[in-house]
Amino acid sequence: MDASSAAPEGAIDSLTGLLQRDALLAALRDAATPENGGGQPFALLALDLDRFKTVNDTLGHAVGDALLRAVGRRIRTAVRGGDLAGRIGGDEFAILMGHPAGEVAAQALAARLVELIGRPFLLDGHSVVIGASVGIALFPFDASEPEPLLRCADLALYQAKAEGRGDQRRFRPALRARAEARRQMESDLRAAIALGQFELHYQPHVELGSGRLAGFEALLRWRHPARGLVAPGEFVPLAEETGLILPIGEWVLRTACREAAGWSDPSLVVAVNVAAAQLARRELAAQVKSTLAATGLAPERLELEVTETALLHDVTTATATCQELRALGVRISLDDFGTGYSSLSRLRSFPLDRVKIDRSFVTGIATEAESAAIVRAVAALGSSLGLRTTAEGVETPSQLAELEQNGCTDAQGFLFSQPVPSARVEALINRIAADRQGPGDKEAIAA
Structure with missing residues (x-):
């Protein structure tokens, strides 16, 4: 889904063409709130680029920006028609998979994203190879509120990065205990x-x-x-x-x-x-x-x-x-x-x-x-x-x-x-x- 086609003006990140952080979080709150027509099970994916800082440091911010634009295009290619994708940080993204979206569908999308972003990018004469790590959380099974759900997806993402990057992980309650110990x-x-x-x-x-x-x-x-x-x-x-x-x-x-x-x-x-x-x-x-x-x-x-x-x-x-x-x-x-x-x-x-x-x-x-x-x-x-x-x-x-x-x-x-x-x-x-x-x-x- 091209987020810009359904989002109000000002809600779109000008660099990637995806939703801005506030717009995505608002959509996440709506999806979790029955009063707003939400409350049905859905999946939230947190995605982080691997080795993006190295690209910025070695090739410059102009190439880094071009890389983010290209990543945005690949994310829009990967998501389903009813999904919402947003940029929530420098090289951090989130995808809200609308109902119906269980663990199997979320893992399939995560695998698709990892594979797509892992392909080489040709930017300003440079062949750039990065990667992506993805964390998956399910509503309402992992958390029933928007912010805790995002934290669950982030914890799963951190686990994916800690175990070698370029992969996906589903949230597990043990990750919360590890985060608290950390x-x-x-x-x-x-x-x-x-x-x-x-x-x-x-x-x-x-x-x-x-x-x-x-x-x-x-x-x-x-x-x-x-x-x-x-x-x-x-x-x-x-x-x-x-x-x-x-x-x-x-x-x-x-x-x-x-x-x-x-x-x-x-x-x-x-x-x-x-x-x-x-x-x-x-x-x-x-x-x-x-x-x-x-x-x-x-x-x-x-x-x-x-x-x-x-x-x-x-x-x-x-x-x-x-x-x-x-x-x-x-x-x-x-x-x-x-x-x-x-x-x-x-x-x-x-x-x-x-x-x-x-x-x-x-x-x-x-x-x-x-x-x-x-x-x-x-x-x-x-x-x-x-x-x-x-x-x-x-x-x-x-x-x-x-x-x-x-x-x-x-x-x-x-x-x-x-x-x-x-x-x-x-x-x-x-x-x-x-x-x-x-x-x-x-x-x-x-x-």
Whole structure:
């Protein structure tokens, strides 16, 4: 249905030709209200474009607008004669399927929309490929009021995006409980920032061959008042989604530098993880400079760990920021290498000092020829580029021996120590030093 054919003037979104948000919500209220002739079962679809922001950022807003116009045309092609489609946000849409419209019909339309929008768009000489995710809610089964029904469709949409995008999901009551848990965790995270509930634990990394302690990686932990110690995998993704990773990241940097400045061995490096959102901000180098000055930590003792995803999100900004950090004397490390899609040679334009090989390759290095070959290739390429290579997740002496044989320069993992609180760092420094002075057997490191 072409919404403009039945809607009053001013109710149509000029860019897409679909209903504006207010007009669609008014139609949704009418459909749910018996007094207005509604009240019959119907379906509501919430649709969001995948990778639209990337198009806007890389090709410009003019191409982004052309893409929205083309999407509007495809949506109008897909919907039935009695359906209403509207644009309710920047790249967010909703389709009100009139009665009769049950789950089967809604899923069929959702599949059609995903398929249509997933086809390439030819815009201003560019072939643009995006996608769409769709959430489905049914009236009155999922909610009997317009706003709650839209929230149900949105929750199903978020689930579709969380499970890989480019697909559809039907609302289920469990999604409401997950949303509430997410809302509660976000509230708790904000409280954690204000109340100082975070702490850092430190895991050592050692030089292979000599067994010398080279430094520690600072690892974030959250001491929740009810849940106890919470690992970062449980809250960092939400912190990144909500932007809370920025104040948390500032606290981590400041705390790691302050605590490292107090270690008895002034040669030890402290490695701090930097999120993509932090790297994307041009003021990161200035923030690091002021932190070093405030804590008294020498710049060469700080190593910032970034992922290839963060580096490639905005190459221009990332390159400039890394160059500014290197000019300060700070080291740059590429974390979790091998989990993305980039080659090390593609990343050599960045001023890197170290590559950290993901634990997934280390786990099978003593038993799988493929893992050993990958580690050997990364270590060789790293060496040719003047980079140190650190293997993560080392747990056994056999893995350690293979890593050394395959050319890695450093290692980190439970074989040497689990992450320890700041109060136990000095004892760990002394223990590793004592191990080096004892018998040369590397297994003694794990004692």
